[in-house]
Amino acid sequence: MANFEFVLPPAPTRNVTPRYGEQDLVRRSASSVPPPARKLTEMAKLIDVSKCIGCKTCQVACLEWNDERIPVGENLGSYTIPSDLTPNMFTLMRFAEWVNPETQDLEWLIRKDGCMHCEDPGCLKACPAPGAIVQYSNGIVDFDHDKCIGCGYCVDGCPFNIPRISKVDHKAYKCTLCSDRVAVGQGPACAKACPTHAIVFGTKEEMKQHAADRIKDIKSRGFANAGLYDPPGVKGTHVMYVLPHADHPELYSGLPRDPKISPFVYVWKSAAKRYASLAAMAAVLVAVVVHQVAAGPNRSSDEDEDKARKLIEGRDK
């Protein structure tokens, strides 16, 4: 392993100034950002499912780096523990058992689930809090917890069902792609810890090239449909998978075949709908003012008063 191409550099001990920041934002929830002066190289994490041995070191590394703790799990009949992503567990090995109908082999399909860092992030589109979700030009989608209001709209916006809302501080949590580590030239903690290099990190181009090599190897081992998962429906992701059965991504614990932002979310968050709403309210306001001026006020007269008096006094007699 010593000569492995994508071994991450040792942690820097000096000059740990972040290499990117606010000035490199390309998207900011419920607000806009000026076009950044420079474009960072797109980064990506590549998860080669065929090399994963299910050791969960990535989960441990994730908890360790993010200083999170999860309670001792319960065995619900699966190695997937905890049974789902939680506000503290940003990545999760999902275990699926599948009998390949062609070979009758039992295949253990293990997928490391977590934020995919979409190029077109649904969470960011849905978020109503300015700046609570940001995207850097290197592709990382990050949450700013100081600005998060805990509404859960990011959960509805995400095509991969990733964000989780904390019951403690009511904020949304997910994988950050270790943006803090990447900012100082490191890779994500999970990639650093993975003992088989199933998780590697580098520029998106490097990762695609590495994936192509891996796919060639996997195909040579009899998996004709091996391929890269970089779904175009969200304009590509910055976490990609090498899948031996890329023609059936849903085999891997329901990895969506063609993920994209739901049309409901598109319409809900569309500028057209916002303008239509404002226009409708403005139109009705204008209409009532015109009506008030043209036809009003509709006041009762002294005559009405007299008639009412007669009616009432008629009863009183």
Add this chain to the structure above:
Amino acid sequence: MSAERHTVSTIKRHPLDVRIAHWVAAVSFILLALSGFALFFPRFFFMTALFGGGETTRFLHPWIGLALALSYLVLVVRFFRSCLWKKEDTTWVLRAPDVLAGREENLPEFGKFIAGQKMYFWGMALLFVVLLVSGVIIWHEYFGNLTPIAVQRLAALTHSIVAVLAVLGFIIHIHMVTWEPGTLRAMISGTVTGGWAWKHHRKWLREVVAGKN
């Protein structure tokens, strides 16, 4: 009973419980519109400051929604009989130009509520039911796991559209009060003048005078 006595300057129209429910609903509606706009229009997010910030706005909005639902429920219980559709209501709709011009001499006599009020009453009731159901679905703090995410997306979209429709109705409702002077006091002191009742709700005035209402 002498307390039931109506005089020409004070015809009793809305009892105290109705007025309280109405104003709870009205204040709730305004707070919901402000907080809802803050969460819906990015440019109005600053209005979350009125509620103590984004997080408290997110927390308060659904609870205010429940206050609106409960207060409107009181109004439904107290008003639904008077808001049943009558033959003269269809005439009111057909003669909309006379209505808008205030030519009530061309219209039949109306009971406690005219067709416009009935449509507003039932329309808002329907919108509030949709807002309540869709709002509970997207109340992530308590019901985030109640429905599939696909349902939550549809609910969020529905909630944001129906809320705007409710605001449109609300604008017209306020306009009608200012357009017909003497209407507001019905919801403040609970009484109207005889002339107002004679002009706008003559059938109701006759019922009141006859002691039937």
